[in-house]
Amino acid sequence: MCRPRPQPVVLEQIETIAALRSRLTHGGAVGLVPTMGALHAGHVALIDAARRDSDLVVASIFVNPLQFNNADDLARYPQTLDADLSVCRDRGVDLVFTPSAAEMYPQPPECTVDVGRMADNLCGKYRPGHFRGVATIVLKLFQIVQPRFAYFGQKDAQQLAIIKRLTTDFNLPIGIVEVPTVREPDGLALSSRNRHLNAEERKIAVSLYVALTHAATMIREGARSAELIRRAAVDLVPQTAGLRLEYLEIVDPNTMQPLMEVDGPVCIAGAMWVGATRLIDNVLAVP
Ligand code: PAF
16 A cells, blocks of 8 residues: 655654644544654664555654663663654654653553563563563553554564554554564664664674574574574674673564474574673574
């Protein structure tokens, strides 16, 4: 579906739920791009996909405190609102929703989304409560914006799988559109956190992608034991000071549950600390 975009586009920034709701009464197909700001080319790919499908594109920029299990990580999360607004303007976003924490959480929520076992491993294991926070804010944004489509990156594979399941389990009439990971020329996945890397860290940050793609190659070439593939990939991560692999797992791409044998499409996912920066990435592999 490709709809011509009305010209000229004037970007509207809206900070309250009431103002956004009263603005969203025109009846066309709304595409929602939920973000935490610090926009990069990965977000641009989400916005461009939304622009292709929707009459009205809404991007939200909200650093959601409920999904941070570590206060330092929240404090350190990059905030670049002016630059983000100009990215949105350049890419033809119609409305940017920039609520405050008090607007989204006027009181600490009593009711949150219990994600269940999809949040038990991978990032969920190392960031307790993270996916409860993600699923809760995404459900709130869906309720507020009521989009026809919402756009998420494949880079956050566990988040994407959980959000797809959220829409199924709660019968939400929203199409979840997944957009491929955007990478630097050496393969490093774009992430808002990459801006924390110094030059030395930036060079070694690609090791996670190298390990993940090695596992994918083994699968394409016939390896089937998830543990053997996993170990070979882990062994490839250099024992360099400042680099620490948190996890590297082979999981079912829909349920995020670990696999013993590769007998269908798999997601190979990992998280790695590079200095004080935690990076995640994943690749899909088909035997
Ligand atoms: O992927 C993100 O940036 C966030 O987890 C999301 C989906 C915007 C929810 O805060």
